[in-house]
Amino acid sequence: MKIKENIHLLKIDFNIQLSPEKVLPRFVNVLLIFGEKITLVDTGVKGSEEKIFSYIAENGRSYSEIETVILSHSHPDHIGSAARIKELTGCKILAHPAEKTWIEEIAVQEKERPVPGFSNLVDRSVTIDEFIENGQILDFGNNQTAKIIHAPGHSAGSVNLYFRNEKVLFTADSIPLKSDIPNYDNAHQLLVSLHVIEKNSDYEILLSSWTPAFSDAHEIKKLLAEGRSWIEMIDKAVKANYKGTETEYLEFCRATVHQLGLPPFLVNPIVDRSFRSHL
Numbered sequence: 001m002k003i004k005e006n007i008h009l010l011k012i013d014f015n016i017q018l019s020p021e022k023v024l025p026r027f028v029n030v031l032l033i034f035g036e037k038i039t040l041v042d043t044g045v046k047g048s049e050e051k052i053f054s055y056i057a058e059n060g061r062s063y064s065e066i067e068t069v070i071l072s073h074s075h076p077d078h079i080g081s082a083a084r085i086k087e088l089t090g091c092k093i094l095a096h097p098a099e100k101t102w103i104e105e106i107a108v109q110e111k112e113r114p115v116p117g118f119s120n121l122v123d124r125s126v127t128i129d130e131f132i133e134n135g136q137i138l139d140f141g142n143n144q145t146a147k148i149i150h151a152p153g154h155s156a157g158s159v160n161l162y163f164r165n166e167k168v169l170f171t172a173d174s175i176p177l178k179s180d181i182p183n184y185d186n187a188h189q190l191l192v193s194l195h196v197i198e199k200n201s202d203y204e205i206l207l208s209s210w211t212p213a214f215s216d217a218h219e220i221k222k223l224l225a226e227g228r229s230w231i232e233m234i235d236k237a238v239k240a241n242y243k244g245t246e247t248e249y250l251e252f253c254r255a256t257v258h259q260l261g262l263p264p265f266l267v268n269p270i271v272d273r274s275f276r277s278h279l
């Protein structure tokens, strides 16, 4: 989908296998920047290169022009096909240094953040070629640039991209969605990063990894307010339930999931990890 002449968003559907019987359908957006060369922001899950390359061909360009892949962070649906795309194109991989271990050693990520069906979502580890940092300006040629905004919280090295000339802000997974899976490393930092997005009035189009594009200022404000109130609601539920010592594994997580009216399959180590970041 064309957002601006040189900025496109491609939706990639995938499934998380929760158990042999239960599948959770999700999607992730890949951002394509058609500059002098082609830059991708994120790569979708394992095997997404076919869909990305087809989309590039439909737009009259070739996948061999991919020169750079920026990874907004290390989670499986963002890095899944990065190694394969690097192998096929020789592109450079850019990411924030705080994401290094989970991108370059996916076995460590799987152990520390065990997303169900992890190996179906990520092809393999990939080496970062250049680190990016807060405030850095990336130049794509054709008078197109983007500023890196470090947005910790969802993960330690999550980054957002701000395209000043096009007035487009890409927020990756930084905006929590109302009633969606609690899925972050640090609740306090997540709210701080959300505040940075809220007070930035200098964009007209807001993009994220898990929503359609937003261009209506009222809808954007509502999205951000709902994300904030969802995290505040989780904060209250966590503080009411996480007390003392658990007598049973994930006991506090179970009580909090129940209180929030979330489905029982969210009683799992990833959600527990997010809840504990409130304490």
Ligand SMILES: [Zn+2]
Binding pocket: 073, 075, 154, 173
């Ligand atoms: Zn993520």
